[in-house]
Amino acid sequence: MIEKPITSLKGVGEALAIRFQRLGIHHVNDLIEHFPQRYEDRSCLLTINQLCHGVFASFSATVEKGDVQRVRGKTISRLWVRDETGVAVLIWFNQPYRATAWKRGTKVIVYGKVNRFRELLQVESPEVDLADAAELLNSTRIVPIYPLTQGLGARTLRKLIAGALHAEQPLSETLPATIRQKYHLLDRDRAFQEIHFPTDWAAMQAAKRRIVFEELFYLQCALAFLRHQRLDDRRSVRHSPDGAVVQQLQAQLPFGLTKDQQTAYEEIAGDMESTRPMLRLLQGDVGSGKTAVAVLALAKTIENGLQGVLMAPTEILAEQHYATIAPLFRRLGLATALLTGHIKGGQRRELLQSLQTGSIHLLIGTHALLQPDVVFQKLGLVVTDEQHRFGVGQRAMLQEKGEVPHTLVMSATPIPRTMALTLYGDMDVSVIRQLPPGRQPITTAIRSGQAAREKVYKFLVTEAAAGRQGYVVCPLVEDSDKLSAQSATEVFRELTSTFLRGIRCGLLHGRMNAVDKENVMRDFAEGRISVLIATTVIEVGINVPKATMMIIEDADRFGLAQLHQLRGRVGRGSERSFCVLLHDDDVSVIPERLKVLAETNDGFVVAEKDLLLRGPGQFLGYRQHGLPEMKMANLADDCDILDEARQAALEAMNRRIGTDEILPLLQQRFDRFFGVLFAG
Structure with missing residues (x-):
């Protein structure tokens, strides 16, 4: 990565550096990763008699003459140009130097919006390049259009990016050769050349695919590394297949499980019947019956001689969970307790003592559960009702209450699949889309x-x-x-x-x-x-x-x-x-x-539409979730590349393919976001 300050580039002084800072550009690598937001195809040169009113076009011509007029306090500069088919006039306002900037007989390339005024073709504020320039960055090609800021023009930015790419050739490679070959990806150097100054549309698309792949690959590697770090060297208690307690509880539920609920529970039970710690997101729309599935999982852990805990974001929601679950568990001879900030003094001390001796099988509560004196005898399952998101740190604090408990996170905010892979890429995901019987559509x-x-x-x-x-x-x-x-x-x-x-x-x-x-x-x-x-x-x-x-x-x-x-x-x-x-x-x-x-009424349809309407940055709120913003990847559009990048990342991290190259880059890119050390 090129960590030189932006002022190391020729032509960038302190004043220009301040303007670059407004775009988040501090170093040369920030500049070459300042990608175009769109492109204009200026590769087709027309003759003057082919120009049409109201259309942006490129054409070549020869300078004939220039003049300056003053009209109502404005300076109007005119430059007359000609080719073998006709004459056009280039016009600028309050830029008198334009009239004499090109000598008579100079061949130029012009790009701009054409207007017809009294049979005369005019182009206001056009871009003009010398036809014999050594490198044409602004005409006769597919031209990049960048996000700009006041005082920093498009032509200046293109020139500086081209200079940075030329000075740093070739750019160092960041993807292992095996991955580039398997997924048919361009070399990094060529990808950056083609994304900024494409030779054709196909080359631009290939460059975009390489850069998006790299961005998503490293994010997925980081999430896979975090998952391995949390799970690989740790062992949870292996639960037995469902016994009488789970079966009796299921029989007590007011409704039979929907197909989605049953599938989700089977996925959860399968995780719990392994020594590998479960880390699973249970995602479902409002009212889809996530709690019923979580309650079955809690009964399963209790049936295996362990304790369960359910954390809710508010006291009233914790109380409602308690009011729903406690009677069901009481009929099975299981003890449930509620711990919130309102429970104090002797009542709290007695509750905590019962919890520590194992007399309480299930504890339901709020943030009060995170207090250091809340100690379990043997915690087997942590459920967080994270529909409005506890922080990852709070969830981890609850997990530390047990040796290596299984963890289930419930979310009532439907998230499109591509978002779930990014936001919860370190977790397995179960989805409930069906609503229980009896629910009327709103x-x-x-x-x-x-x-x-x-x-x-x-x-x-x-x-x-x-x-x-x-x-x-x-x-x-x-x-x-x-x-x-x-x-x-x-x-x-x-x-x-x-x-x-x-x-x-x-x-x-x-x-x-x-x-x-x-x-x-x-x-x-x-x-x-x-x-x-x-x-x-x-x-x-x-x-x-x-x-x-x-x-x-x-x-x-x-x-x-x-x-x-x-x-x-x-x-x-x-x-x-x-x-x-x-x-x-x-x-x-x-x-x-x-x-x-x-x-x-389908929350997953709503979520997909929301992603398309708002774009992934706003939808996800990257900073809120502690994830880096995507510079080029768009999770609404790049689903196929995400699938490939995720597959490649899992292969690389599981088989340790190229990790000597990957881990230092993970550390460079993500340490400040995840707060962990990416080391072998």
């Missing part, structure tokens, strides 16, 4: 205008009068001078004095203290509040089967995944449920993401 509608809004709230009143509950979600906590969007506090005041007067309403937002938030959510969950008016804090969900109505104010201000998560707060009982997306009258076109939500 009817989603888009409404705009005050008259429609009034009808929606009148319908909410009828739902509340029938003993059902509803949510109203707003994008802001309080009114803002900068944003014309509904705030929760203002909507609460409006609704409680108009449509919802006399109906028990609650207000919930992120600025409330934790105790007040928990109290409001508990009142809603237990039916003391009929309508909850809130911000997106309710995304971290609670299970309220009587909630049948979700109204989202200014829905066009929310992301697609966020809207889907909010919709998932309803439809959790047997009653028909509704989600209404209200948006501003001024929005003449319904945003595409709202249409997607109205067309499907």
Whole structure:
């Protein structure tokens, strides 16, 4: 890798270096990895009589004359050029030097947008190159178009990139020869030449494939290394095949398992019946029955003489898990306990003592489980309900409570397959797509205008009068001078004095203290509040089967995944449920993401659409997950390359192919992201 500062390049002083910094370019390697965002094909040279109005085109011509005019305070420079078929005029504003920059008789290559004005062909602010230049970077070829910043022009950037590539030839290779040969990849040096200055479109595509492959290959190598580091030299307790406890529990469940649930449980049970520690993501849409599968896995570990733990992101969710699971386990003679921040003093000491002696089989809780004095006799399975993501560090702290426990992570945020391989590349993945029987699909509608809004709230009143509950979600906590969007506090005041007067309403937002938030959510969950008016804090969900109505104010201000998560707060009982997306009258076109939500309830379809609409960087939030941003790979488009790169990475790391070359590069690229030492 070329770690020289950008100022080591000829022509780059301190002023230009500051502009480069705005693009994240500090070293020469940053510059050559500043890839084009698109290309323009300027390889076809037309004659002047072939030029068409309104079209970008390239043509060669000879300079005839130049002049400068002043019109209404503006300087207009004109350069007249000719070929054997006609005349064209090149025009620049407030650049008087242009009129004399080329002598009469000079042959030039011109590129720009052609306009016809009174039978005269004009090209405003064109790019002009000398036809006999030693290296034509801006014309007569496929030309790269880069992201720029103020004070840094496209021509300057192309010249500096070409100079950097020439000075560093050949670029050092970063992929083992066996991998390049097997997957038919260009050499790195040629790939970088062709990605910046392609000889043709096929060469550009081959270069892109090589660079995307390399980027994904090293990410997958890093994830494989982390997985090996966590699992290879460690052994978990091998569990026996399912016995009476698991079978009796399955018979007690209110519904039989769906096919997806059964498949997921079989994958989990297979992991647990091995000495290799399970590290598995259980992914399913809201309400798909992930908890039932996790409960069977917890029963399995207890049946094998071990303890289980389930960590939830909020106290109320932990309490709901406890209320659901404890009665099922009690019938099987198994002891379940709940540990949250509210449990203190003698009650807490007694609970921890029972846990340490093995009297408690399953412990359910929140972050309180991470305290040092929470000690298990023999922990066999860690389940984290990570639907809104504990950090990797917190999950690891829980794993350290046991010698080498199996680990199951539940996520209610559907993630497209390519994203799952990247975000959870160090884990196995099980997916539940089917919803359990009895679940009615949520009817989603888009409404705009005050008259429609009034009808929606009148319908909410009828739902509340029938003993059902509803949510109203707003994008802001309080009114803002900068944003014309509904705030929760203002909507609460409006609704409680108009449509919802006399109906028990609650207000919930992120600025409330934790105790007040928990109290409001508990009142809603237990039916003391009929309508909850809130911000997106309710995304971290609670299970309220009587909630049948979700109204989202200014829905066009929310992301697609966020809207889907909010919709998932309803439809959790047997009653028909509704989600209404209200948006501003001024929005003449319904945003595409709202249409997607109205067309499907399938969270995996929503996730794929979200990936396409937002792009992988925003979708994934790389920095949030501690992953490096992709410079060229696009996980929405590069699925096939990801599959190959993953296969190559697993082969390399499993068989130690080329690891002498790979490990130093992993260390260079990823140490700061994963905080581990990539060493042999």
